[in-house]
Amino acid sequence: MNASQINVASDQFCSLEQVDAVDMTLEDQEDACRDASCDKHKFSMEQRKLIQVMNVKRKRDFLCLEKVNGEMVNILEGLELHTDVFNAAEQQKIVDKVCELQEKARKGELKRAFTPKGKGRSAIQFGCCFNYRTSKAGTPAGILRHETVEPLPALFKVIIRRLVEWHVLPPTCVPDCCVVNIYDEGDCIPPHVDNHDFLRPFCTVSFLSECNILFGSNLKLEENGEYSGGSYSLPLPVGSVLVLNGNGANVAKHCVPEVPTKRISITFRKMNESKRPIWFTPEPDLQWIQPLPFEQESSSSSDHVY
Numbered sequence: 001m002n003a004s005q006i007n008v009a010s011d012q013f014c015s016l017e018q019v020d021a022v023d024m025t026l027e028d029q030e031d032a033c034r035d036a037s038c039d040k041h042k043f044s045m046e047q048r049k050l051i052q053v054m055n056v057k058r059k060r061d062f063l064c065l066e067k068v069n070g071e072m073v074n075i076l077e078g079l080e081l082h083t084d085v086f087n088a089a090e091q092q093k094i095v096d097k098v099c100e101l102q103e104k105a106r107k108g109e110l111k112r113a114f115t116p117k118g119k120g121r122s123a124i125q126f127g128c129c130f131n132y133r134t135s136k137a138g139t140p141a142g143i144l145r146h147e148t149v150e151p152l153p154a155l156f157k158v159i160i161r162r163l164v165e166w167h168v169l170p171p172t173c174v175p176d177c178c179v180v181n182i183y184d185e186g187d188c189i190p191p192h193v194d195n196h197d198f199l200r201p202f203c204t205v206s207f208l209s210e211c212n213i214l215f216g217s218n219l220k221l222e223e224n225g226e227y228s229g230g231s232y233s234l235p236l237p238v239g240s241v242l243v244l245n246g247n248g249a250n251v252a253k254h255c256v257p258e259v260p261t262k263r264i265s266i267t268f269r270k271m272n273e274s275k276r277p278i279w280f281t282p283e284p285d286l287q288w289i290q291p292l293p294f295e296q297e298s299s300s301s302s303d304h305v306y
Contacts, residue, residue, distance in 0.1 A: 079243070191219040
């Protein structure tokens, strides 16, 4: 099946995802869609997978020039935005799971769940414990190697498999931990660069509502609560995946200003092997994942800021 055939077939295939997904995992939904379409469209399993992957929109040509250490640098180099990675039913399934986990956190059933005071967001960690900043006791920011935490939920591992198979994350950097962020109206994340206990690239998946993420090498929060030094604002659609790598992960700081309505995000990362918890064992079902074979078209869109 060539690219033109896939484009023709994609309109037919999109309607096949309208299955009842209340009690399904993402993999269950894919199986149901395959079964429903088998007789009508006569696509092979590989062709159906390719159609889904081809429907993902990918933007990789972000450009925002700033002077860094005396040189003009594209602070967004390495940034990617992938949209239409999860359909509405899949998003709802994931949101329902997060709500279930949030309820467990409220009951004290999860080890690493936080509800910061003020305008911070609630967070739940899986796969490893880590400090966002140096603690009052002097423990530095980064992974806490001697602290235990719940493993990745099964549904989150299905998400990870899709991210690699669908050419969103490379097979050399399969995530082994994540943090769930739950924002209520007015919540935010201050400017930061993610800790280097985690490898690059990493990614954030967005649910429930669209919000903007700000980037800038000199991004900071002023005393009056306003942000300065934000050179680039990027909308994050629901169901999208933002991949951070290169300068976009290491030179530019990023933050999420106060959100206008409730939002959920899940950030997936791979730990540096030397920083893993002493008890860590790799997940067997996250080994040897490979991307589906297909030729990606180069990004034709541009979004330049000077």
